[in-house]
Amino acid sequence: MTRDEPLFLRAARRMPLDRPPVWFMRQAGRYMPEYRAMRERYSLLELCAEPSLACEVTLQPLRAFEVDAAILFADILLPLIPLGLELRFAAGEGPVIDNPIRSHRALDALSHVDVSADLGHVFEAVRMIRGELDDDVALIGFAGAPFTVATYAIEGGSSRHFLQTKQMMYRAPDLWAGIMERLTEITVAYLRAQVEAGAQAIQLFDTWAGILAPQDYRQYAQPYSKRVFAGLDDLEVPLIHFGVGTSHLLEDIRDAGGDVIGLDWRIPLDEGWQRIGYDHGVQGNLDPTALFAPVEELTRRVADILRRAENRSGHIFNLGHGILPTTPVDAVKRVVELVHAASARSSVRT
Amino acid sequence: MTRDEPLFLRAARRMPLDRPPVWFMRQAGRYMPEYRAMRERYSLLELCAEPSLACEVTLQPLRAFEVDAAILFADILLPLIPLGLELRFAAGEGPVIDNPIRSHRALDALSHVDVSADLGHVFEAVRMIRGELDDDVALIGFAGAPFTVATYAIEGGSSRHFLQTKQMMYRAPDLWAGIMERLTEITVAYLRAQVEAGAQAIQLFDTWAGILAPQDYRQYAQPYSKRVFAGLDDLEVPLIHFGVGTSHLLEDIRDAGGDVIGLDWRIPLDEGWQRIGYDHGVQGNLDPTALFAPVEELTRRVADILRRAENRSGHIFNLGHGILPTTPVDAVKRVVELVHAASARSSVRT
Numbered sequence: 001m002t003r004d005e006p007l008f009l010r011a012a013r014r015m016p017l018d019r020p021p022v023w024f025m026r027q028a029g030r031y032m033p034e035y036r037a038m039r040e041r042y043s044l045l046e047l048c049a050e051p052s053l054a055c056e057v058t059l060q061p062l063r064a065f066e067v068d069a070a071i072l073f074a075d076i077l078l079p080l081i082p083l084g085l086e087l088r089f090a091a092g093e094g095p096v097i098d099n100p101i102r103s104h105r106a107l108d109a110l111s112h113v114d115v116s117a118d119l120g121h122v123f124e125a126v127r128m129i130r131g132e133l134d135d136d137v138a139l140i141g142f143a144g145a146p147f148t149v150a151t152y153a154i155e156g157g158s159s160r161h162f163l164q165t166k167q168m169m170y171r172a173p174d175l176w177a178g179i180m181e182r183l184t185e186i187t188v189a190y191l192r193a194q195v196e197a198g199a200q201a202i203q204l205f206d207t208w209a210g211i212l213a214p215q216d217y218r219q220y221a222q223p224y225s226k227r228v229f230a231g232l233d234d235l236e237v238p239l240i241h242f243g244v245g246t247s248h249l250l251e252d253i254r255d256a257g258g259d260v261i262g263l264d265w266r267i268p269l270d271e272g273w274q275r276i277g278y279d280h281g282v283q284g285n286l287d288p289t290a291l292f293a294p295v296e297e298l299t300r301r302v303a304d305i306l307r308r309a310e311n312r313s314g315h316i317f318n319l320g321h322g323i324l325p326t327t328p329v330d331a332v333k334r335v336v337e338l339v340h341a342a343s344a345r346s347s348v349r350t
Numbered sequence: 351m352t353r354d355e356p357l358f359l360r361a362a363r364r365m366p367l368d369r370p371p372v373w374f375m376r377q378a379g380r381y382m383p384e385y386r387a388m389r390e391r392y393s394l395l396e397l398c399a400e401p402s403l404a405c406e407v408t409l410q411p412l413r414a415f416e417v418d419a420a421i422l423f424a425d426i427l428l429p430l431i432p433l434g435l436e437l438r439f440a441a442g443e444g445p446v447i448d449n450p451i452r453s454h455r456a457l458d459a460l461s462h463v464d465v466s467a468d469l470g471h472v473f474e475a476v477r478m479i480r481g482e483l484d485d486d487v488a489l490i491g492f493a494g495a496p497f498t499v500a501t502y503a504i505e506g507g508s509s510r511h512f513l514q515t516k517q518m519m520y521r522a523p524d525l526w527a528g529i530m531e532r533l534t535e536i537t538v539a540y541l542r543a544q545v546e547a548g549a550q551a552i553q554l555f556d557t558w559a560g561i562l563a564p565q566d567y568r569q570y571a572q573p574y575s576k577r578v579f580a581g582l583d584d585l586e587v588p589l590i591h592f593g594v595g596t597s598h599l600l601e602d603i604r605d606a607g608g609d610v611i612g613l614d615w616r617i618p619l620d621e622g623w624q625r626i627g628y629d630h631g632v633q634g635n636l637d638p639t640a641l642f643a644p645v646e647e648l649t650r651r652v653a654d655i656l657r658r659a660e661n662r663s664g665h666i667f668n669l670g671h672g673i674l675p676t677t678p679v680d681a682v683k684r685v686v687e688l689v690h691a692a693s694a695r696s697s698v699r700t
Contacts, residue, residue, distance in 0.1 A: 161674060163639055170643035210595075213615045213637060245560075247598040248616045265563045266598045287563060289513055293520035324511060 008069040008138035012201055012238030012260050014281055014314035019343030021068035022336055026322030027061040028073050031329060034060045044089050048074050054125035059132055065336045069138040070129060074122055076144030076205050077152055079186050082118035084111040085153060100156035107178050115189040123197035130198030141199025143191050145206035146183040147221035162211050169220045184224045188231035195235045203240040204228060210245030217249055222256045229257025240283055244321050250275050264320030270308040281314030288319045291331035298331060302338040358419040358488035362551055362588030362610050364631055364664035369693030371418035372686055376672030377411035378423050381679060384410045394439050398424050404475035409482055415686045419488040420479060424472055426494030426555050427502055429536050432468035434461040435503060450506035457528050465539040473547035480548030491549025493541050495556035496533040497571035512561050519570045526570065534574045538581035545585045553590040554578060560595030567599055572606045579607025590633055594671050600625050614670030620658040631664030638669045641681035648681060652688040
């Protein structure tokens, strides 16, 4: 690791910097006209399945904004497909799985997954993207955490109360453990292969961890996330651990693993970082709906996050969750400029 | 207030007791066959509109379980109807409002509400229920907090990202304030009239407060909830302040008002109560999905909450959110028995 490393990687390794790097979750998405044009021709799963399309979509925000990182265009549920789950995206409904796993029989019926063969298109996309990116832009690979992926596999899609999931945890702990072990194993292999193909950092999305009580998180989710992080440890790429609505779990999420911990907007960045500890980086914090605010209000909110971060080593600027589909493109551009301007200011100061 | 007051009221006033009172949010609901039989004949809004039906449904769980409180059968969105909002409940979709408030014009077009006339059926239901209840069972009245009711009035129903709501807060603060003042005024009058009709305690449901960052809560929601609580202060009935996913807002919610503060399952009861302070009571904490667990696991979870409460004055046993529609009736019964058994144990001890 050198001073010529991408800013994003230096931040993730907590090296001192003039300004934090900035990127956005779902920076390739429906808010961009270029992306919508692609989606008129291809479904989400088609974009994910064809490396040249995934590469093209990954690069769209890099052409539009001076973000410091690209994130592989993919979906956290892709590894469920080779397992034999029938994943589709219903209009307006999000992901739907027509044969959710709710029995030992369904678990036993899952196919054997050879990650490098069955998800080879993802690694091919990683190689293509890495070949196209400038050296100063980092490429982030990712996967869903076993818990979050399991909620979809068990509920058969998005959920409000996660009743099937929790019911299985409480009533069929062996079945739960069986599913989680299966997902953990695939997740480690999937992420290792992304790094081997050229991903320079990894983000683990435990999007729904926040629905759990701390004790339930520690019993039913954390052990598997720990194993994912442990399984990547020797690769020496920075690891980001993301969740939303996790103000009550920050310490437990940190203890599960990751060099950089995600903070949504529900906790002031300084307070969250203090709880996590300065031996970890933090990422996130801007409410995605702030991008709909008037420019003065957006500016104030970005400045507030930068002020709370105090240009401490290990800060990565991002939203607390993904960019919403109707977000104005100009607001995204504006946030990038504001974070860049923080650099100019701090340069003047030093 | 005497030793003969209902246990629930003594707990809410933080008097020392042998055991906490127990009741359930949505204790009258789809999980009960008696309720489903009523819903085969009447819509939700019909049950709310006819005092004798609302009274009957309110009493159903009192006949089935030895709960310590009844809660008026009503919906937090009822006050929107006389304002002129077209509220309906779509099958599987929850509440839908076909003419949401999204402009000054829509705000100005709202009807004048004479609470005692326009919502008189609710107060009539309160009087009927109070007439039917045993003296040792308390009757809780309720309303939605202005913020939570506003989200429905603005989004036009349930929401995932609350984008219309937050957009209005950020882009049209005057319009936001106008709506919130209107809702605050009605809420105070509505709750005062419930108390005058016989409600012995009031719960304010700020169900969605937890989606807000602390600063946004303090700026856009808290001032109005404060005014609601201040507007009830002279009535000297215990006030409960409820929210879910509010671990990051507990102190702010307490500061807005209420004698008893709701805790969902995301925070251990002892930790939450310590943060709120023992000069307030606490209510809640059991994950509604725990009622789907095997009886040993459910027993363990109820015991854990009782242990953390240490029979401190001001503890009210409840779920962290409403009973889910598919909940087994036996589990509800079991929780009531377990809380009663806590009494027996503590009596032996003293």
